[in-house]
Amino acid sequence: MAIAIFAMEASTAETVTLKSAAGQTQRDFGVAFEPTFLANPLYRELATSQFSSITPENAMKWDQIEPTQGSFDWKAADEVAAFAKSNDQKLRGHALVWEDHFPDWFAGKRFAAATLKNLIEQHVGAVVSRYKGVVYAWDVVNEPFDDAGRWRAGLLHNTLGDGYVAIALRAARAADPDAKLYINEYGIEKSGPKFDALYRLVAALKASGVPIDGVGLQSHFIVGRVPPDLPAILAKFAALDIDVALTELDFRLSLPATPESLAQQATDYHFVVASCLAVARCVGVTTWGISDDHSWIPTYFPGYGDALLFDQRGDPKPAYAAVIGALQRLGLPAIEKRQ
Numbered sequence: 171m172a173i174a175i176f177a178m179e180a181s182t183a184e185t186v187t188l189k190s191a192a193g194q195t196q197r198d199f200g201v202a203f204e205p206t207f208l209a210n211p212l213y214r215e216l217a218t219s220q221f222s223s224i225t226p227e228n229a230m231k232w233d234q235i236e237p238t239q240g241s242f243d244w245k246a247a248d249e250v251a252a253f254a255k256s257n258d259q260k261l262r263g264h265a266l267v268w269e270d271h272f273p274d275w276f277a278g279k280r281f282a283a284a285t286l287k288n289l290i291e292q293h294v295g296a297v298v299s300r301y302k303g304v305v306y307a308w309d310v311v312n313e314p315f316d317d318a319g320r321w322r323a324g325l326l327h328n329t330l331g332d333g334y335v336a337i338a339l340r341a342a343r344a345a346d347p348d349a350k351l352y353i354n355e356y357g358i359e360k361s362g363p364k365f366d367a368l369y370r371l372v373a374a375l376k377a378s379g380v381p382i383d384g385v386g387l388q389s390h391f392i393v394g395r396v397p398p399d400l401p402a403i404l405a406k407f408a409a410l411d412i413d414v415a416l417t418e419l420d421f422r423l424s425l426p427a428t429p430e431s432l433a434q435q436a437t438d439y440h441f442v443v444a445s446c447l448a449v450a451r452c453v454g455v456t457t458w459g460i461s462d463d464h465s466w467i468p469t470y471f472p473g474y475g476d477a478l479l480f481d482q483r484g485d486p487k488p489a490y491a492a493v494i495g496a497l498q499r500l501g502l503p504a505i506e507k508r509q
């Protein structure tokens with residue numbers, strides 16, 4: 171059986187990182203970051219050396235940061251901000267308002283529209299103000315639509331209608347006029363009702379002067395199923411005069427991984443990163459985790475995993491070399507086949 175491996179010149183492998191290669195294209199290469207994993211020296215080393223941007227995987231979510239109404243637990247979020255500062259990394263804030271994700275003190279409650287509007291403004295104002303000048307871009311609204319492109323049913327839309335998005339965006343802009351404000355969504359990386367819904371929403375927000383600066387395409391993919399029209403999708407959003415970013419990139423594969431599935435994963439990662447480079451306003455790529463031993467995938471998709479650029483031991487996978495190659499605008503790295 172041919173074992174496909176990706177060879178890189180030793181000299182380049184030692185000097186090139188995701189951060190340096192992306193920097194050559196004036197882009198960021200980021201990672202979702204959990205401060206609790208910093209006790210692992212390899213995690214710390216990779217987080218420091220490979221990435222120019224970090225996103226708190228959970229530390230800035232409403233349930234984590236305001237566990238009781240009006241009482242904030244800043245510890246984990248401050249730790250993430252301190253790590254980014256100490257490593258001269260950009261910090262993406264994630265996620266201020268998410269229909270699927272509220273603290274327990276919301277459970278079972280119904281609010282008058284004015285009350286919920288005020289709760290959103292208070293929460294967004296408090297969190298964005300604390301990280302004013304520290305967080306350079308916020309996922310202000312996360313996942314507003316369902317897979318059919320309908321507004322996700324829940325407290326926000328049931329109480330405030332479409333308007334909850336503008337309320338959150340305006341509150342964020344008021345708290346930090348310089349932060350870039352994003353709507354972050356999955357399933358919009360290809361043509362279809364969900365893309366159409368978010369495209370229409372962003373166009374309407376722009377037309378009505380609601381502050382919005384970017385769309386985050388989460389990019390949670392399955393090996394062998396890349397969205398072929400990703401470059402065109404990125405260009406369509408950018409044509410609305412906004413930035414785009416791949417904000418949660420991972421490529422899950424059916425376990426156990428094989429040399430063939432890892433080679434396909436490398437090809438797929440190469441295509442997606444090259445798609446970002448093909449669109450000037452694609453400002454960066456963030457993977458949703460560093461190494462396969464710390465990923466959301468196995469919990470949420472049993473039987474799938476190994477979705478990231480570094481393996482369970484923290485060693486670079488073929489996909490790592492492929493991403494470096496894409497960032498250097500090269501084809502797939504040389505594949506050395508051994509019988």
Ligand code: G3I
Nearest residue numbers: 202227228231264265271312313356388418458465466470
């Ligand atoms: O912090 C608690 C801990 O105290 C408790 O003991 C433990 C067991 O209940 O749960 C811990 O919280 C978990 C949290 O991750 C931190 O580990 C939550 O239960 C768990 O639901 C949460 O999962 C996260 C998920 O979002 C839901 O917030 C995943 O780690 C995270 O990777 C995932 O990320 C999302 C993005 O935010 C939005 N896009 C999709 C992406 C994947 O679902």
